[in-house]
Amino acid sequence: xxxxxxxxxxxxxxxxxxxxxxxxxxxxxxxxxxxxxxxxxxxxxxxxxxxxxxxxxxxxxxxxxxxxxxxxxxxxxxxxxxxxxxxxxxxxxxxxxxxxxxxxxxxxxxxxxxxxxxxxxxxxxxxxxxxxxxxxxxxxxxxxxxxxxxxxxxxxxxxxxxxxxxxxxxxxxxxxxxxxxxxxxxxxxxxxxxxxxxxxxxxxxxxxxxxxxxxxxxxxxxxxxxxxxxxxxxxxxxxxxxxxxxxxxxxxxxxxxxxxxxxxxxxxxxxxxxxxxxxxxxxxxxxxxxxxxxxxxxxxxxxxxxxxxxxxxxxxxxxxxxxxxxxxxxxxxxxxxxxxxxxxxxxxxxxxxxxxxxxxxxxxxxxxxxxxxxxxxxxxxxxxxxxxxxxxxxxxxxxxxxxxxxxxxxxxxxxxxxxxxxxxxxxxxxxxxxxxxxxxxxxxxxxxxxxxxxxxxxxxxxxxxxxxxxxxxxxxxxxxxxxxxxxxxxxxxxxxxxxxxxxxxxxxxxxxxxxxxxxxxxxxxxxxxxxxxxxxxxxxxxxxxxxxxxxxxxxxxxxxxxxxxxxxxxx
Ligand SMILES: [Zn+2]
Numbered sequence: 001x002x003x004x005x006x007x008x009x010x011x012x013x014x015x016x017x018x019x020x021x022x023x024x025x026x027x028x029x030x031x032x033x034x035x036x037x038x039x040x041x042x043x044x045x046x047x048x049x050x051x052x053x054x055x056x057x058x059x060x061x062x063x064x065x066x067x068x069x070x071x072x073x074x075x076x077x078x079x080x081x082x083x084x085x086x087x088x089x090x091x092x093x094x095x096x097x098x099x100x101x102x103x104x105x106x107x108x109x110x111x112x113x114x115x116x117x118x119x120x121x122x123x124x125x126x127x128x129x130x131x132x133x134x135x136x137x138x139x140x141x142x143x144x145x146x147x148x149x150x151x152x153x154x155x156x157x158x159x160x161x162x163x164x165x166x167x168x169x170x171x172x173x174x175x176x177x178x179x180x181x182x183x184x185x186x187x188x189x190x191x192x193x194x195x196x197x198x199x200x201x202x203x204x205x206x207x208x209x210x211x212x213x214x215x216x217x218x219x220x221x222x223x224x225x226x227x228x229x230x231x232x233x234x235x236x237x238x239x240x241x242x243x244x245x246x247x248x249x250x251x252x253x254x255x256x257x258x259x260x261x262x263x264x265x266x267x268x269x270x271x272x273x274x275x276x277x278x279x280x281x282x283x284x285x286x287x288x289x290x291x292x293x294x295x296x297x298x299x300x301x302x303x304x305x306x307x308x309x310x311x312x313x314x315x316x317x318x319x320x321x322x323x324x325x326x327x328x329x330x331x332x333x334x335x336x337x338x339x340x341x342x343x344x345x346x347x348x349x350x351x352x353x354x355x356x357x358x359x360x361x362x363x364x365x366x367x368x369x370x371x372x373x374x375x376x377x378x379x380x381x382x383x384x385x386x387x388x389x390x391x392x393x394x395x396x397x398x399x400x401x402x403x404x405x406x407x408x409x410x411x412x413x414x415x416x417x418x419x420x421x422x423x424x425x426x427x428x429x430x431x432x433x434x435x436x437x438x439x440x441x442x443x444x445x446x447x448x449x450x451x452x453x454x455x456x457x458x459x460x461x462x463x464x465x466x467x468x469x470x471x472x473x474x475x476x477x478x479x480x481x482x483x484x485x486x487x488x489x490x491x492x493x494x495x496x497x498x499x500x501x502x503x504x505x506x507x508x509x510x511x512x513x514x515x516x517x518x519x520x521x522x523x524x525x526x527x528x529x530x531x532x533x534x535x536x537x538x539x540x541x542x543x544x545x546x547x548x549x550x551x552x553x554x555x556x557x558x559x560x561x562x563x564x565x566x567x568x569x570x571x
Contacts (some may be wrong), residue, residue, distance in 0.1 A: 005086055010071075011099055012229070013086065015111050016093045017319060018204050019057045019070045021291070025092075026077055026497060041077055041497075042066040044489055054204075062430070078498055088502075094235055094284045110177070117170060117178045118207040122199040123168060125158025125192075125210075135159045138196050141215045145260070148341070151267045154242055156199050160192035160212060179209055179228035198259045200225070200277060201241040203288075208236060211259050211277070222258070224278050234282040237274040237289070240260055244292065246271045251294035254330075254354060255281060255313070256338045257306065264339040269347045273338070281313035286320045286327070295326045297357045300381050302332030311367060314360060318393040323401075328357035330511075361403055364390070365410060380411040388416075441533035442473030447511040448527045449480055450495060455527045456484045462531070469538040476504055539566060 020036050023029060029036035029052055030061035040050035043064040050066075057550040060067035066076065074085035090097045129135045129152070138159040142152060149156075160166070164187075167175065172188055181191040197210030203206055209225030225231055239262040243250065248410040254273040256262060265273040272293075276285060283296070289296050298313050310329055317327045330353055332341060342350045358366075368386055387407050394400040406414060449455050459481060466478055483498055484490055499508045518526060546563040549555060555563060 005097055005099060007084065009090075009095075010086060012111055013089055013093065013095065014057070015115075016095070016202075017057075017070045017089055018054065019059060019073065020052050021203075022070050022089070022092060023052045023059055023073060024074075026500060039064065040064060041494075043489075048384065061246065065530075078502070092501075094287060111230055114178045114228070115206050117174055117232075118199075118209070121166065121170060121175075121178075121180070122156055122158065122207045124169065124209075125160055125197040125199070126156055127158075128161045128165070129157065129159040131161065132160075134161045134163075137215050141196060145264065145267075147263065147267050147425075151263060155239075155263055156201075156264065157263075158197040158199070160190050160195050160197050162193050164189060166190045179225045179231060181226060195223065198238070198263075200231070200236065200238050202236060203240045203244055204232075205241045205245075205492055211238070222278065233277040233279045235284045235288065235302075237276055237285055239266075239274040240288070242266065243272055243274060247406060248292070250293045252297055252328075252354070253289050253293045254297045254299050254338075255289070256299050257301055257309065258337070258339070261338040265342055268350070270342065270350060280309060281316055283316045283320055286313075286317050290320060290325050294324055295328065297328045297330050297354055299332065299338050299354070299357075301328040302334050302336040306332070306337075306429045310363075314364060315390070317360070318390055319395065322395045323397040323399055327360045329360065329363040329393055330357035331355060332488060347447075364403070365406060369410065374410060374412075380413075383407070384411045384413070384416065440473065441530040442471055442477060443511065443529040443539065445527060445534060446477050446480065448516065448523060449477070449484070449532065450508065450512050451516075452523055452527075453484045453490055453495065455523065456481065456488075458528050458531070463530075466518045468542060469534055470541060471534065471537055475536075476507070479504075542566065 008570055020029065023038075024036070026175075027038045027041045027050070029038050032051075033057070035051045035053040037048040037051050039045050039048045040061040040063055042050075042061060043066070045063050049063040050059065050061040058069055059065065059073055068076070070089055071082070071085050074080055074088050075082065078088065079150050080088060087097055112491070129138060139288075142157065147157075166180075167188060167190065172182065174192075175182060183189050185534075192210060192212035198211045198213070199207045200209045200211060209228065209231040211225070212223045214221055224233075227233055230512045237255070238259050243253065253273065254265070254270070254350070256265070256273050256275050259275055262273045262275045274289070276282075288295060296317075298310050300309045300313075311330070314327065314329065321327065328384075332338070338350075341353070367385075369383060372383055374383065384407065391400065391403050391407065394403060404416065406412065466474070469477075480495065483495060487494070496508060496512065499505045516523070516526065543563070543566050544553065546559055546566070549559070550563065
């Protein structure tokens with residue numbers, strides 16, 4: 001049994017989500033002064049009076065008075081229950097909804113305090129970089145890397161001095177709670193001390209943690225804040241906030257390995273790079289990046305570790321490669337990193353390399369075939385068996401089909417067994433010719449109503465008892481009815497918008513395109529007929545259920561009456 005959603009999780013969710021991104025994913029927003037505006041999705045209007053404010057994390061319509069937070073937006077807009085809205089919202093930010101199970105006490109929620117302390121500490125480090133005598137080695141280091149004051153400010157670079165000032169100012173326990181790496185041996189001190197410090201910010205600009213780089217050759221070269229309640233390394237990337245501040249819809253995003261790469265690229269004019277935080281590139285990282293751009297270019301160091309990281313990132317990317325999304329791989333020559341490349345060859349040449357990055361399919365098959373001899377059958381069989389698991393991870397669609405076609409070509413086979421077997425890999429279910437599609441009454445009803453929202457009048461004219469309709473597909477029909485009831489003039493595009501990113505989205509897309517070749521009154525008759533069949537199906541099901549229950553455990557008085565009524569009124 002799923003338990004209750006912990007209150008602290010809901011709070012955390014609201015802290016994490018950005019309502020501007022959320023609303024924008026349903027209703028495209030335009031920036032206007034301090035807020036973002038659109039025509040209100042909750043009432044018909046010609047000029048925008050619907051505003052979303054990032055600082056308040058609220059939306060409000062000056063026309064109809066609709067308003068609330070991210071959760072209420074989802075509830076109203078997508079017609080969700082509270083729990084469903086929480087689940088969708090968690091999905092949107094890439095979290096899994098935890099459930100309270102009695103044993104686990106929810107953690108004390110002090111997220112807001114942690115964010116505040118991290119922000120203050122970031123300012124502290126920046127301030128310390130300006131203390132002429134102590135910070136000189138750090139300033140010299142940054143200058144030696146060719147970094148301007150402007151870039152240092154943009155990335156809020158700081159310096160952790162070799163003293164106890166940080167601990168004095170913020171308190172040992174508070175720092176530990178916020179995830180500062182403090183040395184506990186002997187005298188407690190800031191483990192970042194003597195390092196250049198990079199605040200790691202989320203896309204909303206909140207400091208989540210820090211990275212620190214030594215100024216000499218001592219080890220470890222980089223040190224990061226540990227994971228905390230607010231800092232999840234496999235979900236955050238370095239540099240995204242700075243990137244989005246320059247361009248909220250970049251054509252592509254380059255992923256590099258190190259913070260210094262991101263900063264150096266920015267210094268040389270390439271403002272669309274991010275870095276993972278000392279962890280492998282995860283599916284969550286890519287999902288995050290794909291929200292802002294449809295192309296992600298992996299540009300890892302030209303060494304063994306970098307190449308291994310590229311392959312792992314490609315593996316992680318496969319499940320995210322829906323049509324329209326692209327991952328490319330920019331391999332650097334031996335022992336070159338992106339920082340070196342742009343320093344030595346400049347922005348233009350670097351960008352040419354980015355543009356010429358290898359497509360994922362080329363890279364994938366090249367890697368997979370490099371140790372195989374495709375001239376013999378064993379080699380080709382081995383290729384198919386190696387590729388199989390990977391290709392199954394790619395979502396159904398054109399890209400997957402292209403990859404499969406490529407595999408067939410390389411393996412010199414016409415047919416791949418695992419493709420035709422629906423239990424392993426589902427070919428697009430709806431690619432069958434339309435004549436072949438047997439539409440159930442539920443599908444006919446959904447499809448007709450989607451395409452002709454005015455058919456709602458047919459339902460309004462009869463007394464619908466939805467509780468009698470318990471067949472598959474009824475939830476969706478009901479949802480559509482609810483939407484149309486609340487927005488009587490809704491059209492198909494807006495109806496579809498209601499299902500964007502929902503589990504029903506794909507199904508809706510197919511049902512919307514089903515052609516009935518009828519119009520006017522015929523539509524009404526067809527729809528009415530489908531509803532009749534649904535009701536009678538529902539009654540049959542209910543009848544079967546009551547009869548079965550009567551035999552198994554007996555019926556309540558109400559159920560007995562119901563059964564009797566159904567049996568006597570049966571045609
Ligand atoms: Zn409104």
